[in-house]
Amino acid sequence: MLKESKGIRLEHISKIYQDPKTGKDFKAVDDANLVIEPGSFVTLLGPSGCGKTTTLRMIAGFESPDEGEIYLGDQPINELTPNKRDTAMVFQSYALFPHYNVFDNVAYGLKLRKLDKKVIHDKVMEILDLVELSGMEGRMTNQLSGGQQQRVALARALVVEPSVLLFDEPLSNLDAKLRVSMRTEIRNIQQRVGITAVYVTHDQSEAMALSDQIIIMNKGVVSQIGTPQEIYYHPADEFVADFIGEANFLRGRLVQKDGEKGVLSIDNHDVEVDDIGSFEVGSDCTVVLRPEAAVLAPEGQLPCKVVMSCFMGEYQNYHVMAGDTLVKITDFNPKHKRIYRVGEEAFVRFDTCDVHII
Numbered sequence: 168m169l170k171e172s173k174g175i176r177l178e179h180i181s182k183i184y185q186d187p188k189t190g191k192d193f194k195a196v197d198d199a200n201l202v203i204e205p206g207s208f209v210t211l212l213g214p215s216g217c218g219k220t221t222t223l224r225m226i227a228g229f230e231s232p233d234e235g236e237i238y239l240g241d242q243p244i245n246e247l248t249p250n251k252r253d254t255a256m257v258f259q260s261y262a263l264f265p266h267y268n269v270f271d272n273v274a275y276g277l278k279l280r281k282l283d284k285k286v287i288h289d290k291v292m293e294i295l296d297l298v299e300l301s302g303m304e305g306r307m308t309n310q311l312s313g314g315q316q317q318r319v320a321l322a323r324a325l326v327v328e329p330s331v332l333l334f335d336e337p338l339s340n341l342d343a344k345l346r347v348s349m350r351t352e353i354r355n356i357q358q359r360v361g362i363t364a365v366y367v368t369h370d371q372s373e374a375m376a377l378s379d380q381i382i383i384m385n386k387g388v389v390s391q392i393g394t395p396q397e398i399y400y401h402p403a404d405e406f407v408a409d410f411i412g413e414a415n416f417l418r419g420r421l422v423q424k425d426g427e428k429g430v431l432s433i434d435n436h437d438v439e440v441d442d443i444g445s446f447e448v449g450s451d452c453t454v455v456l457r458p459e460a461a462v463l464a465p466e467g468q469l470p471c472k473v474v475m476s477c478f479m480g481e482y483q484n485y486h487v488m489a490g491d492t493l494v495k496i497t498d499f500n501p502k503h504k505r506i507y508r509v510g511e512e513a514f515v516r517f518d519t520c521d522v523h524i525i
């Protein structure tokens with residue numbers, strides 16, 4: 168149904184704004200280099216103000232970069248206006264026309280292109296079928312639920328057959344349950360039509376559920392690009408580790424190295440790790456230990472004392488002190504396990520392959 172999807176490339180893209188308080192210039196996006204493969208679903212993720220919307224708006228053409236070049240396929244697009252870019256945007260606010268019914272909202276872009284009436288009718292009906300709104304074409308938009316309005320917005324973007332779909336936090340006005348079902352629907356539709364999608368969110372679970380690749384941004388800078396698994400298991404730095412899921416940070420020093428394996432001294436205890444990366448003996452490093460990768464046991468790597476023990480149903484939630492470091496542990500399916508109480512002494516235990524060193 169759609170044209171061939173295209174990839175996007177950002178080369179050394181920066182956007183400078185003036186801080187309204189200080190009057191000083193700052194880089195809202197700072198030297199971003201991105202390659203988005205055709206047909207992939209890519210999410211820009213990061214805390215408020217990190218520059219994700221600005222990046223998306225530069226791809227759409229609503230903002231122009233101060234430095235660098237943006238390519239759609241092989242074509243440089245910096246100089247093209249939004250309507251010449253072959254991209255379509257789905258907004259957080261839906262941005263539907265309240266005085267048009269569903270059909271006319273979806274048909275709008277096609278009428279602008281002066282397509283034949285019958286062609287418009289067929290295309291609109293086909294897209295409404297795709298977003299499961301068949302039969303609702305005569306309704307006014309104020310007679311639709313939030314989820315249905317967002318589907319109209321999605322249909323309106325898809326019907327003009329863009330090469331790239333851009334989403335600016337499209338689900339943030341919906342309640343939590345609907346957000347989860349709509350994100351699955353968006354992903355299904357994107358995969359069915361094979362279109363390239365760039366999606367802005369600050370919700371990490373949304374990013375994990377939707378994406379082929381996640382781009383993590385922090386203060387205007389791209390911190391890491393990777394699959395959800397790469398980002399979760401091999402975060403580039405503490406910011407990424409902390410932003411995606413929960414993480415414990417154990418400070419240590421590399422005291423022994425044998426190929427990829429190594430031994431760290433953490434709080435005067437020797438801790439073996441499987442992949443020491445490029446660190447050399449004597450360097451300070453930080454172990455990223457996910458709470459679900461650790462358990463409490465009578466023996467293990469680090470002696471500790473339990474300071475919180477909470478039954479949460481599907482898991483037992485522990486906070487323990489290992490020396491001066493607070494370690495959070497999520498022990499799943501605790502029904503038949505020994506439960507440690509506050510004040511008890513134990514060991515933090517983990518598999519040597521389950522930690523990541525930064």
Ligand SMILES: Nc1ncnc2c1ncn2[C@@H]1O[C@H](COP(=O)(O)OP(=O)(O)OP(=O)(O)O)[C@@H](O)[C@H]1O
Pocket residue numbers: 184185186187195213214215216217218219220221222369
């Ligand atoms: N037109 C503008 N003029 C000046 N500063 C701006 C302008 N637009 C955005 N900014 C600033 O640029 C920075 C990046 O904004 P941006 O909207 O890209 O962030 P974001 O990551 O999308 O945040 P959020 O999740 O809150 O939408 C912020 O500090 C913001 O205040």
